[in-house]
Amino acid sequence: MERNEMSIPVIIRNLRKNYGGIRAIDGIDFIVQPQQVHALLGPNGAGKTTTLKSILGFVNYKGDIKLFGKDIDSVRDKVAFVPDEKNFYKSLTGEQAIRMCEKLFDDFSTDKAKEFFDKFQLPLNQKIGTFSHGMKTQAYLSLILARQAKLYIFDEPTWGLDPIKRDDVLEMIRDLVIEGSSVLYTSHIIPEVERIADKISIMHKGKIHFSGSIDEIKESYIILKSEKRVELSGYRVVSYCKQNGKHIYLINTEKQNFSLKEDHEYYVPDLNEFFQVVIRGERNVL
Numbered sequence: 001m002e003r004n005e006m007s008i009p010v011i012i013r014n015l016r017k018n019y020g021g022i023r024a025i026d027g028i029d030f031i032v033q034p035q036q037v038h039a040l041l042g043p044n045g046a047g048k049t050t051t052l053k054s055i056l057g058f059v060n061y062k063g064d065i066k067l068f069g070k071d072i073d074s075v076r077d078k079v080a081f082v083p084d085e086k087n088f089y090k091s092l093t094g095e096q097a098i099r100m101c102e103k104l105f106d107d108f109s110t111d112k113a114k115e116f117f118d119k120f121q122l123p124l125n126q127k128i129g130t131f132s133h134g135m136k137t138q139a140y141l142s143l144i145l146a147r148q149a150k151l152y153i154f155d156e157p158t159w160g161l162d163p164i165k166r167d168d169v170l171e172m173i174r175d176l177v178i179e180g181s182s183v184l185y186t187s188h189i190i191p192e193v194e195r196i197a198d199k200i201s202i203m204h205k206g207k208i209h210f211s212g213s214i215d216e217i218k219e220s221y222i223i224l225k226s227e228k229r230v231e232l233s234g235y236r237v238v239s240y241c242k243q244n245g246k247h248i249y250l251i252n253t254e255k256q257n258f259s260l261k262e263d264h265e266y267y268v269p270d271l272n273e274f275f276q277v278v279i280r281g282e283r284n285v286l
């Protein structure tokens, strides 16, 4: 093992996972760097949850996953996660769940957990199984954020939350990296990703199609939209799709001066436009 791998929260190399005949993950690589919020962004069925389950050792997989240079079982106490299915504490009240976490996790703060329950206005004496979807999400977040983990993994952490709670949770996630931890989370909500992610991996049909920052998107790509097909030989067209009757080209302009004689509409894409062309064009743009 290289020495510096021990400081890297997640390294994934050639991860593959099949469920019977379904190829859920098709050879992905990515790295979660220290003190970064890394978002795994993709449409339904992209393989995001399966990637998290593989990292956490909840499913068998092929390929290599290292957390702080080690296998998950050696570092489990440094990793806190909110799963996609929130059934674990359903027969417990908030109070009982907090007591259980106290016993389970050395890094758990009872005071912090109670503060979060209070902040989210969750009753401590009601069974978590009777909570609404949004309340369950908040209860799980309260129990996880009360830990002092080195790596936090969230599967759709804002699922079912109202806009105010969503904003609070996004701020809490940002605070984790300010305090020195690292975060990997899944989402398909682009404005949320735009707000808090340092790095974004776009996943579709089991593959990572882009991994980088919003600044890298803005510095290295343009979108060209046209009513008719455009001759772009000589340019690096990395993805193409047709939408609302328009031809849309995603062009990598790195180390190239982009100039067209004809009067075409072209501009620097925001994350939403970039995501749409990558996914609709089904291209790996790296």
Ligand SMILES: Nc1ncnc2c1ncn2[C@@H]1O[C@H](COP(=O)(O)OP(=O)(O)OP(=O)(O)O)[C@@H](O)[C@H]1O
Binding pocket: 019, 022, 023, 024, 042, 043, 044, 045, 046, 047, 048, 049, 050, 051, 188
């Ligand atoms: N237990 C399972 N058995 C069989 N197929 C599965 C299982 N879990 C996931 N899959 C399949 O693997 C693929 C990836 O699913 P996954 O849940 O990882 O996607 P996702 O990106 O998290 O989707 P979503 O955003 O809708 O939650 C899908 O085709 C899904 O049907």
